[in-house]
Amino acid sequence: MSxxxxxxxxxxxxxxxxxxxxxxxxxxxxxLASFRERHGLAGxxxxxxxxxxxESLRKTGAVVMGRRMFSGGEGxxxxxxxxxxxxxxxxxxxxxxxxxxxxxxxTVVKQGGTSFTFVTDGIEAALEQARAAAGDKDISLAGGAxxxxxxxxxxxxxxxxxxxxxxxxxxxxxxxxxxGIEPFELERTRVIESPSVTHLRFNVVRxx
Amino acid sequence: MSxxxxxxxxxxxxxxxxxxxxxxxxxxxxxLASFRERHGLAGxxxxxxxxxxxESLRKTGAVVMGRRMFSGGEGxxxxxxxxxxxxxxxxxxxxxxxxxxxxxxxTVVKQGGTSFTFVTDGIEAALEQARAAAGDKDISLAGGAxxxxxxxxxxxxxxxxxxxxxxxxxxxxxxxxxxGIEPFELERTRVIESPSVTHLRFNVVRxx
Numbered sequence: 001m002s003x004x005x006x007x008x009x010x011x012x013x014x015x016x017x018x019x020x021x022x023x024x025x026x027x028x029x030x031x032l033a034s035f036r037e038r039h040g041l042a043g044x045x046x047x048x049x050x051x052x053x054x055e056s057l058r059k060t061g062a063v064v065m066g067r068r069m070f071s072g073g074e075g076x077x078x079x080x081x082x083x084x085x086x087x088x089x090x091x092x093x094x095x096x097x098x099x100x101x102x103x104x105x106x107t108v109v110k111q112g113g114t115s116f117t118f119v120t121d122g123i124e125a126a127l128e129q130a131r132a133a134a135g136d137k138d139i140s141l142a143g144g145a146x147x148x149x150x151x152x153x154x155x156x157x158x159x160x161x162x163x164x165x166x167x168x169x170x171x172x173x174x175x176x177x178x179x180g181i182e183p184f185e186l187e188r189t190r191v192i193e194s195p196s197v198t199h200l201r202f203n204v205v206r207x208x
Numbered sequence: 209m210s211x212x213x214x215x216x217x218x219x220x221x222x223x224x225x226x227x228x229x230x231x232x233x234x235x236x237x238x239x240l241a242s243f244r245e246r247h248g249l250a251g252x253x254x255x256x257x258x259x260x261x262x263e264s265l266r267k268t269g270a271v272v273m274g275r276r277m278f279s280g281g282e283g284x285x286x287x288x289x290x291x292x293x294x295x296x297x298x299x300x301x302x303x304x305x306x307x308x309x310x311x312x313x314x315t316v317v318k319q320g321g322t323s324f325t326f327v328t329d330g331i332e333a334a335l336e337q338a339r340a341a342a343g344d345k346d347i348s349l350a351g352g353a354x355x356x357x358x359x360x361x362x363x364x365x366x367x368x369x370x371x372x373x374x375x376x377x378x379x380x381x382x383x384x385x386x387x388g389i390e391p392f393e394l395e396r397t398r399v400i401e402s403p404s405v406t407h408l409r410f411n412v413v414r415x416x
Binding site: 002003004005021024152160162164166167168169170171174175176178179180181182183184185186187188191193195198200202 | 210211212213229232360368370372374375376377378379382383384386387388389390391392393394395396399401403406408410
């Protein structure tokens with residue numbers, strides 16, 4: 001997230017899925033060994049940032065994401081030019097992924113442990129399926145912002161990990177945009193800093 | 209600032225100048241010795257948060273603020289029910305304060321070193337006057353959000369100090385609301401954490 005609250009830049013397209021300037025928010029992650037390994041690349045940095053990412057990957061037993069994060073599209077799958085998503089045959093997740101959508105579709109099994117299951121009956125159903133798949137590991141809510149807000153408002157988020165990139169983006173997709181909720185109390189449980197990012201972790205204490 | 213970017217709650221009034229729920233953002237500061245001393249109260253906590261506040265107070269030679277922060281009002285002073293501001297005869301600033309307004313008014317000299325000078329010819333003029341008053345000390349831009357955004361966009365801010373309270377407020381006055389700028393690079397220069405707040409400090413590296 002940028003300091004002004006954006007998790008993607010404005011004007012997201014298939015060519016620029018993170019929006020204009022949105023790559024800036026993720027710059028810190030690209031050189032890391034744990035990120036590179038998940039993308040089939042050798043080497044990379046092993047530092048405090050890498051440990052944060054490696055820990056998340058290690059602890060994640062299932063992933064939930066929105067349709068737009070999955071493909072950038074909407075509507076019927078037959079008309080979605082990116083229906084096979086961004087990640088090719090060996091996606092970096094390596095666990096079952098549950099994609100929220102209004103459009104039914106058969107589960108897609110990829111290499112390396114990743115599967116994409118399409119859930120059409122809502123966020124609670126997706127969470128339930130993810131929980132069954134995750135065993136005693138965590139369920140990672142990958143995004144986007146709209147899905148994160150839905151889970152937060154429903155009181156279904158236990159923890160927030162925010163990686164604050166030192167930039168004011170000026171516009172884009174806001175993670176917490178006008179939630180319109182009663183205040184949610186948080187408990188900050190960890191701060192890890194590096195020159196390129198500040199990792200803040202919070203428990204969600206109380207739903208509003 | 210709340211984690212979702214608000215520096216005051218919604219529906220600010222004279223009775224509730226920080227808006228609904230806005231007091232929550234400042235809870236961490238009220239018990240501190242340095243805050244209490246400035247408000248004529250003895251005792252208080254001396255901890256990491258207190259040192260952050262004490263340092264800011266020590267380094268500040270002049271303050272700039274917007275009219276709404278000063279009185280909550282707008283328009284002609286004669287019609288402003290809070291034209292003498294919130295802070296009584298001995299305001300906590302103890303340095304010259306420059307108030308941005310469209311409505312001319314004589315400087316008001318208070319006890320303890322605080323004076324309020326009303327600047328009607330814009331943010332650069334206010335900065336210039338504050339700089340002359342501050343000597344070799346810092347100029348603190350006290351707020352509100354709109355004034356902070358004006359100085360930021362004009363490339364006149366050197367440093368941002370953000371005190372992140374562990375709460376999602378859900379609505380209110382957003383510090384960085386839709387700046388509509390090209391990205392500003394920041395350099396995070398300090399993180400200080402306590403159970404009640406996370407103090408992030410940034411240099412503004414480049415205007416967009």
